Amino acid sequence: MQLPVGAVICAFVAALLFAVSAVAQQQAASEVPEGEGLMRALVRNPRWWAGMIGDGGGFAFQVAALALGSVLIVQPILVSALVFALPMAARYSGRKTTAGMWANALALSVALAVFLIVGDPTEGLDNAPWHRWLLPLGLVFGVVVAGVVGARVVKTPALRALLLGGAGGTLVGVSAALTANVTRLFGQSVSGALTGWQLYALVATGIGGVYLQQRGYQAGSLAACLPAFTIAEPLVAAFIGIAVLDERLRSGPVGTAFVLVAVVVMCVATVALSRAQAGEPLEAGDSAPVSQLRE
Numbered sequence: 001m002q003l004p005v006g007a008v009i010c011a012f013v014a015a016l017l018f019a020v021s022a023v024a025q026q027q028a029a030s031e032v033p034e035g036e037g038l039m040r041a042l043v044r045n046p047r048w049w050a051g052m053i054g055d056g057g058g059f060a061f062q063v064a065a066l067a068l069g070s071v072l073i074v075q076p077i078l079v080s081a082l083v084f085a086l087p088m089a090a091r092y093s094g095r096k097t098t099a100g101m102w103a104n105a106l107a108l109s110v111a112l113a114v115f116l117i118v119g120d121p122t123e124g125l126d127n128a129p130w131h132r133w134l135l136p137l138g139l140v141f142g143v144v145v146a147g148v149v150g151a152r153v154v155k156t157p158a159l160r161a162l163l164l165g166g167a168g169g170t171l172v173g174v175s176a177a178l179t180a181n182v183t184r185l186f187g188q189s190v191s192g193a194l195t196g197w198q199l200y201a202l203v204a205t206g207i208g209g210v211y212l213q214q215r216g217y218q219a220g221s222l223a224a225c226l227p228a229f230t231i232a233e234p235l236v237a238a239f240i241g242i243a244v245l246d247e248r249l250r251s252g253p254v255g256t257a258f259v260l261v262a263v264v265v266m267c268v269a270t271v272a273l274s275r276a277q278a279g280e281p282l283e284a285g286d287s288a289p290v291s292q293l294r295e
Contacts, residue, residue, distance in 0.1 A: 007069025011077035014061035019084035021054030022226050027092055029217035038218055039211065076113035082230060083109055089222035101223065104269040108227055111265035116234060118251050119259040127184060128244050130197070136243040137174070140236060144170050148212070151219065161220025162270070165228035168212030172229070173236025175206035181245070227270040235263065 028048035032041040042048040058081075065074045086105050090097040147167030151160045178198050185193035193199055216225035241247035249256055 004069035004073065007065045007073055008077065010061045010065035010068060011074045012080075014058045014065060015078050015081040016084055017054045017058035017061060018078070018081040019088060021051040021058060022081070022085050022222060023088045023092060024048065024051030024054065025214065026089065026217035026222040026225070029214045032218055034218070038214060042214060076109075076117070079109045079112045079116070079230075082112075082227060085226060086223060101273060104272045105223075105227075107265055108231070108269035108273070111262040111269065112231060112234070114262040115259055115266065118255045118262070119238060119249055127181065127188075128246075132244050136240055140170060140174055140240070143167070144212075151215075157220035158224040159220075161216045161224035162228045164212050164216030164219055165225035166232045168209045168216060169229035169232025170236045171205045171209030171212065173209075173233040174240060175202050175209060176233060176237040177240035177244070178202040178205070223273050227273050231266045231270055235266075 024047050028042055028045045028051065029038065031045075032038050062074070062078060065077075083102075083105050086101065087097050144167045147163045147170070151163040151167070154160055154163070178201055182193060182196075182198050182202050185196055185198060213225065213229050216229065219225070238247075249259065251259065
């Protein structure tokens with residue numbers, strides 16, 4: 001089979017843009033002192049807007065890559081954004097990138113690719129009744145509340161960033177799960193989609209997820225926040241798909257075992273990256289983010 005060069009190039013460009021965007025947003029958020037209006041400060045920061053534009057460009061190249069090649073080729077390249085972001089964030093924050101951090105970042109990227117590809121589910125219900133959403137959404141929102149409360153209680157910046165990043169990724173995962181549902185509703189009836197609760201829940205969870213991600217960037221390093229955000233999104237989207245929309249894994253028993261191992265590896269690598277950032281001192285002459293100096 002001939003490798004679709006165009007898809008590979010677009011996927012790498014998308015991954016690079018996502019990485020640059022994450023670094024720019026984290027740098028902008030880390031300059032905002034705790035207690036000040038975060039979003040009010042960010043919307044006045046050109047670096048943050050550059051990051052948001054980078055996100056948009058990355059999404060455009062992701063769409064182009066998927067149009068030119070299969071998910072099996074594109075998705076593993078996209079998750080390399082984590083590996084691109086790590087040295088860039090270390091360069092700007094004045095932290096060293098150790099061999100252990102590289103190993104954890106690579107393990108996280110590979111495990112995430114396995115989860116996304118092997119765990120690819122079957123199509124589920126077009127429109128699940130509202131009562132099927134209640135318990136799963138209640139559990140998910142409970143996790144978000146626990147993460148936000150935990151971030152207010154703990155004092156370690158890396159742990160706060162991890163908790164907020166995980167909470168943000170959880171909300172974006174709900175938004176991702178609702179996206180396909182809302183798309184189908186628009187296909188059936190525009191008025192029905194506009195009057196249904198799903199569209200507004202999608203918008204609310206998406207905005208809330210991005211806000212918590214920025215709070216995580218403000219609280220600690222990118223290596224503590226971004227991995228948690230990245231793994232929470234597909235995990236929660238998969239949970240909603242299985243629990244609400246009757247989606248099922250295509251992989252069979254062996255593939256399911258690989259998916260479970262991948263989930264464990266993702267969680268362990270994410271915590272390891274956060275702990276590494278918590279214990280890594282700054283190089284001489286460099287300064288910590290404003291939010292950390294106020295701890």
